[in-house]
Amino acid sequence: MAEEAAVRAQAETVRRLKQDKADPDEIAKEVAKLLDMKAQLGADEGKHKFVLKTPKGTRDFGPKEMAIRERAFKAIISCFKRHGAEVIDTPVFELKETLTGKYGEDSKLIYDLKDQGGELLSLRYDLTVPFARYLAMNKITNIKRYHIAKVYRRDNPAMTRGRYREFYQCDFDIAGQFDPMIPDAECLKIVHEILSDLELGDFVIKVNDRRILDGMFAVCGVPDSKFRTICSSVDKLDKVPWEEVRSEMVGEKGLSPEAADRIGEYVQLHGGLDLIERLLQDPKLSQNKQAKEGLGDMKLLFEYLTLFGITGKISFDLSLARGLDYYTGVIFEAVLLQQENEHVEEPVSVGSVAGGGRYDGLVGMFDPKGRKVPCVGVSIGIERIFSILEQRLEASEEKIRTTETQVLVASAQKKLLEERLKLIAELWSAGIKAEMLYKKNPKLLNQLQYCEDTGIPLVAIVGEQELKDGVVKLRIVATREEVNVRRESLVEEIRIRTSQC
């Protein structure tokens, strides 16, 4: 606005000079100055024009991305339904206090809404806390449900690797008081089914138990008060080497070097039933009540997973910690493995695509009387899966259709818009997926080209002669074959010809 005032003042100077019949050079100079200022102002306006983008860490899904997303969701939902889950949905934001004290060090990543009067609100950070709030609010003690929705984290985005600020979670949880490890085993079975169905390549599901971790910390000499923060350090082991984690424990978190080294020995361990048996004999761990309980349940879990036939992809891994505060028992995380090249001995992990665990205390935090509802659940991190599916599709050159249109209603001559409108309305009422070009007199070539571009398999062509004969010319795009079909048989003919697609 200041610039605009300057331009007006300059224009006034020019006007006065002209009025005063001043030296033409003088006038020309001042006019040039004026034009300059105007140009400047114009350019500034251009600069001030807003940026055309989506917010940092978010993206649009165009038709192609949606087609991939819907494929992945279909596989996931059909698995959840196969296991008898109901579905729920909750609001995208919660009262701020609902989220308070649930996420430990990650709470700083929560998006708050502006205080515009009324309640203080935050965008949901995951689907687990809203689920616990829902159970407590409705006094539900027993449910198996899934929930697929977007969650929000003000984290550093790394979008090429599938890390966004707005992203989908696909959660399946079992709430209720049941016999040990039966629902826990089903959660792992679900992860196994989904990752197999999506054909994402080789994977491993790491399993541990918070009680084993806590017992391990205790016997290593970690003070009780440091359990959660040391747990957070261990959680970083999938991204940074042990030496760094150790120095964080000792340096930042004030753990004794001896305790850290003892932890260092345990967290190298991973295996199956044999490792569980060995640790149940471990002179220190076997004396710790928590660890003993955790190891006992882990043994039971492996027995059930053996019956499910999936232990080949399961690894009991003492380095698995999971960041969130609310876990109380079994925890797990699925990672995709990638054989970078044949010379490396161990497959390289390309990151977590699913995780979860048992959280028996969370619902009680919401219940006015603190009544507990034991829960176990799994969350599929779908964004990384989308990235992989997108890359694969691009590599494969498969042409993906983004509509399901069965037939284009076309005309061979001019002045047939009315006939096209009548025919397409007939097809729509019969449930046929049909399109037409929004032109009064489209060229036949353009109509055929549209089918090629969008993958529409059939063209129903109306023309003067066909109308007289009571037929429609049906063209099969792939073969260029054309047949005359009686108008009353057209719907049936289209159904038959598109049922194989």
Next chain:
Amino acid sequence: MAEEAAVRAQAETVRRLKQDKADPDEIAKEVAKLLDMKAQLGADEGKHKFVLKTPKGTRDFGPKEMAIRERAFKAIISCFKRHGAEVIDTPVFELKETLTGKYGEDSKLIYDLKDQGGELLSLRYDLTVPFARYLAMNKITNIKRYHIAKVYRRDNPAMTRGRYREFYQCDFDIAGQFDPMIPDAECLKIVHEILSDLELGDFVIKVNDRRILDGMFAVCGVPDSKFRTICSSVDKLDKVPWEEVRSEMVGEKGLSPEAADRIGEYVQLHGGLDLIERLLQDPKLSQNKQAKEGLGDMKLLFEYLTLFGITGKISFDLSLARGLDYYTGVIFEAVLLQQENEHVEEPVSVGSVAGGGRYDGLVGMFDPKGRKVPCVGVSIGIERIFSILEQRLEASEEKIRTTETQVLVASAQKKLLEERLKLIAELWSAGIKAEMLYKKNPKLLNQLQYCEDTGIPLVAIVGEQELKDGVVKLRIVATREEVNVRRESLVEEIRIRTSQC
């Protein structure tokens, strides 16, 4: 915290009195005071405990509500796909400036996010502005897409009537330069199809055109600068009587009483082709360029709608204005009619369930060079439809299933958990939807009761004898019939028996 300090001070008083061996009555009195204060503090703590609720104007969808929601979405999506639409999705929030200047007086209802550093963000208010931003950003000049997602408005909620602060919109839009009124007619056809499919009772789709409104305002003597605000007043006619709207125009908005009265005559008019013809002959309107264009296109629209066979439910209504700033041509709104009782002459409108129109300038507002992409679209307001479907379901006593489970894997005796786990894993791999109770030794009666409660049609019972014989006992819950099925035929048998459901 102040209360806590007071309690501590009081406790100190008591301690000192005791130390000083003061009068026991004195001590007793001060102790009583202390206990009172502590009780008070406890009660306050209770009060300060957070409220267990969803934010104002929002709600959870439990499994039953989700079942209804998914039914409605299915009908809507299948209509959108029948018309050849692609699907897109955009983030739940946009840069704040993306939404600025698009909603006129309603902008105050936008939810802003808290400034936590970085970009200023707002929750989307509708799906139309994000769509226009998407088109401009990706330089798309031609698309037919649908988008089903939640939008956010800090409005006064009236939840029993289906008005929420977080609610779904189901949008279908056609963008591109086409021959007049062909895409516009398709949008109305879509509204007609969806409202018919959902069997919501009788409805009418009111149609008008912004150009007709503007022409009408001009010939009534409304100054150009007041067009939008007078348009907002007319928009209220579906909720408040003409007298109130008139007094807002004259009182608050400073319109001359004569102009208001002239508007009052026009906005009473509604009808079909006959009314359009009459207005094309109207001595004043026919002289106005805008009105003439609008009326000419309205005539064309009615011709196309006649070919679609849907004019019976369409009413050209001069009182229809629509609140949003961005409309430039045809506008429409569908309302459900309710025959309150047989004595009223006119059916009572129970509110709008769909609306839309043409907005040819919106994409240009985002394009750096102002390039226009003409658009027309419709938005289905699904929350009111949910309310109606929910009420109807409740009245009908239809028992709605919230899972699709085909079979419960059960056992007749104890110690058969392992056998149940093995059988259910077999069924899952064959794609059968199967559940089991998460108990080691559930009672058969409880297992059968679970099927009754949740509507599972079949029970696969394993028992000692069946295992020996290589069979599974299949029980049909509805008839209580039981048949022994060879284990290798079980999957096929379950498929056949549940294919009719």
